[in-house]
Amino acid sequence: MRKLVAGRAEGRSRVVAIASGKGGVGKTNIAVNLGLILARQGRRTLLFDADLGLANVDILMGLVPRYSLKEVAGGQCTIEEVVVHGPHDLLLVPGASGFQELAELAPGDRERLLQGLATLAGQVDIILVDSGAGISRAVFTFAAAAGEALVVATPEPTSITDAYGLIKGLQRLGVKMHLLINRAASNLEGQEAAGRLQGACRRFLHLELPLLGIIPEDPRVGQAVRRQQPFSELYPRCPATLALEEAAARFQGGELPAGRGQGFWQRLGRLLGR
Ligand SMILES: Nc1ncnc2c1ncn2[C@@H]1O[C@H](COP(=O)(O)OP(=O)(O)O)[C@@H](O)[C@H]1O
Numbered sequence: 001m002r003k004l005v006a007g008r009a010e011g012r013s014r015v016v017a018i019a020s021g022k023g024g025v026g027k028t029n030i031a032v033n034l035g036l037i038l039a040r041q042g043r044r045t046l047l048f049d050a051d052l053g054l055a056n057v058d059i060l061m062g063l064v065p066r067y068s069l070k071e072v073a074g075g076q077c078t079i080e081e082v083v084v085h086g087p088h089d090l091l092l093v094p095g096a097s098g099f100q101e102l103a104e105l106a107p108g109d110r111e112r113l114l115q116g117l118a119t120l121a122g123q124v125d126i127i128l129v130d131s132g133a134g135i136s137r138a139v140f141t142f143a144a145a146a147g148e149a150l151v152v153a154t155p156e157p158t159s160i161t162d163a164y165g166l167i168k169g170l171q172r173l174g175v176k177m178h179l180l181i182n183r184a185a186s187n188l189e190g191q192e193a194a195g196r197l198q199g200a201c202r203r204f205l206h207l208e209l210p211l212l213g214i215i216p217e218d219p220r221v222g223q224a225v226r227r228q229q230p231f232s233e234l235y236p237r238c239p240a241t242l243a244l245e246e247a248a249a250r251f252q253g254g255e256l257p258a259g260r261g262q263g264f265w266q267r268l269g270r271l272l273g274r
């Protein structure tokens with residue numbers, strides 16, 4: 001097994017993996033709506049659905065992709081044909097079912113795929129990767145290739161504990177991290193949960209984990225999911241949207257020095273065992 005090491009600064013687009021220790025904490029909703037908020041502000045944003053088990057960004061956005069990355073690798077279609085255009089010119093690389101087998105692709109096919117993805121990366125400012133839950137190799141691979149991770153957790157003790165395990169693993173790989181607390185019953189509950197996790201990171205990992213924001217529990221989120229529309233589009237003034245907009249501002253403020261990210265796909269290819 002190859003050693004995973006976070007990507008080095010090069011190129012122009014910023015790549016951020018959205019990850020969590022525990023599943024079902026709201027990663028996909030955060031990825032989609034953060035992507036839309038950034039896109040609405042004029043940032044050229046690409047959303048890459050890399051949750052290998054549960055790829056469903058397209059479902060949340062009510063979009064129907066025609067092709068997958070499998071066809072790009074096989075040469076049956078181009079990367080441009082796989083990309084789905086969402087609102088505000090948000091670009092989506094849908095459910096990466098083909099990507100799971102990247103390590104097993106014939107070298108020529110893999111090269112074609114990574115080349116196609118690299119072309120895309122050159123056209124955007126920010127790439128958000130919905131990278132799944134847990135401390136699986138896939139999650140670590142995507143985060144290490146990105147070099148930066150947004151860790152999503154809810155105030156539940158199990159979510160906080162699992163987030164800590166993920167953070168510990170990501171720190172070893174040199175991944176820069178931010179924290180986002182989702183589904184907080186109150187701001188105080190969110191602050192306390194964040195404080196517990198930040199305290200453990202400081203004490204045991206000597207790590208300062210910046211808090212990007214606290215997203216409240218908001219019934220509008222579930223309503224939007226059921227209508228297969230992003231909550232920030234359907235309910236632009238709901239509490240979850242307003243809180244995520246604030247977090248997005250902090251996210252942009254915490255940007256790494258220019259020059260991170262290009263080569264993400266190449267690193268990913270390497271990490272997947274080339
Ligand atoms: N802030 C929130 N308020 C209320 N419900 C939420 C919130 N965030 C997420 N949810 C609910 O949690 C469910 C899981 O969210 P999802 O984004 O699919 O999580 P993950 O991608 O981490 O598995 C969604 O269907 C949604 O109904």
Ligand SMILES: [Mg+2]
Pocket residue numbers: 027028029051054056
């Ligand atoms: Mg998900």
